Amino acid sequence: MECIYKDPNAPIEARVKDLLSRMTLLEKIGQMTQIERSVATPAAIKDRFI
Numbered sequence: 001m002e003c004i005y006k007d008p009n010a011p012i013e014a015r016v017k018d019l020l021s022r023m024t025l026l027e028k029i030g031q032m033t034q035i036e037r038s039v040a041t042p043a044a045i046k047d048r049f050i
Helices: 012-022 025-032 042-047
Strands: none
16 A cells, blocks of 8 residues: 655645545644653653554
8 A cells, every 4th residue: 555644745734644545543633741850761662652
């Protein structure tokens, strides 16, 4: 499957739609999460998709 979100010439709306369709719910939640830098361990980042 072609990765439209990686194509800098594709319309931004198409890129966003493509990327979001590939992400799991947990990945989407992780991208909206704010985390204090002092607790941003590699494990926390991996487990929470941050």
